[in-house]
Amino acid sequence: MQQLGFDGMPTRLFSCTPSRLASYSDCPRRYRMTYLDRPTPPRGAPWAHNSLGASVHNALRAWWDLPRDRRTAAAAVGLLRSGWITDGYRDREQSEATRVRASRWVEEYVAELDPDDEPIGLERTVATRTDTLAVSGRIDRLDDRDGELVVVDYKTGRSELSTDDTRGSQALALYAVAAGRTLRRPCHTVELHHLPTGTVHAFTHTEESLARHLRRAEGTAADIVAATGRLAAGATQDEAFPPAPSTRCGWCDFRRHCPEGRAASAEKEPWVSVAVAEGQEPAGHARTSSSTASSARTHG
Ligand code: SF4
Structure with missing residues (x-):
């Protein structure tokens, strides 16, 4: 180019x-x-955690594609089951135990969503350029909240996350810049939605903090x-x-x-x-809620 x-x-x-x-x-x-x-x-063998992540992402994407009256928690669990990717697991038993655990995450996560919402984008590709750089990427979910775009990224790893992870994520910042420029709408807030703990870690960038990520x-x-x-x-x-x-x-x-x-x-x-013991969730499991999101939201 x-x-x-x-x-x-x-x-x-x-x-x-x-x-x-x-x-x-x-x-x-x-x-x-x-x-x-x-x-x-x-490359080495496929990783089970990548299969887990892809399965959950695919199920959530497909859930939003359902007609409004079929967007139920049970439907999300069904989508996860039908699209479950088994690569990388030790055996069938481990794959099934993981699927059951992930079903619980998805069920609890979806129960907190408003099925009347319509994301402005699902796995949407956005792009932007500077004098030296042309950057593009695919956003898990792009919301329109009161006229502002919000970048949502699903996470399924075992490690707990914090707002520092959201603030420091160059990928999320670049997505925000690209989404704002592609859709010509303000976009400063980015969120990590961690399914295993049901937590949302949100951060609202300033123009300066986005520019810093872009310069980096x-x-x-x-x-x-x-x-x-x-x-x-x-x-x-x-x-x-x-x-x-x-x-x-x-x-x-x-x-x-x-x-x-x-x-x-x-x-x-x-x-x-x-390979965690069945029933052993990361500490601090809590349901996703808008109050969690807003309490985690900071400016910088
Ligand atoms: S990440 Fe580590 S193993 Fe992979 S190429 Fe770099 S040094 Fe080698």
Whole structure:
């Protein structure tokens, strides 16, 4: 993608998604294997937690697509059952136990929704650009609340979340900018809806905080462009895209191709993050409510 610069020369825009930027920030080597190496190196086995997340996201999306009179909690549980993805689990028994647990989350979450609401977007793709960056991404749910757009992101991981997670999320901030520009409506509030605890963590950005996230994204994009240029100019892969080993390497799809990552982390079974004792929910389970959302909402 190109646009004209001030001097009339074409300036190449760096096209990306928020997850592409995050991948480079986390580990340049993983970025290279994910986005540059072709063919892409074989990945590890599918993760059960990804199957869980996709199943819940698909069910919630399908629930909003139902006619108004069929938007019930029981329907959401049925959608989860019919679309359940079984990849990555240790065995059928573990998959079923996880499905039952997730059904409870979805049932309680949907019971708190107003079926008369009509989200303005479901898994909607939005995009925006700056002088150097063209960023696009897909938003789980986009609400219209009193004329303001609100970005909603569903989470199904075991770890509890906080408002700091929402405030610090570059992806959510970029979605807010892109949604506002795509739909020409104000969009400053972003929310993480954590299904396992039934909590909503909301944050309302200012124009300044959105601009900060955008500048940071441009900085990461500039680093990626520079690293790619170094590779093209003859630097080795590891000079241009060095590994960033950490304990998080245990979750990396490319760990098997990375001696530094293997040394830094223990191998994990694909189902490890769903292997909790049946009935053991993350602490602090509470139903989603608008009061939870507003009490978590802060300005900055
Ligand atoms: S295993 Fe770790 S260091 Fe290696 S590519 Fe993956 S994230 Fe990077």
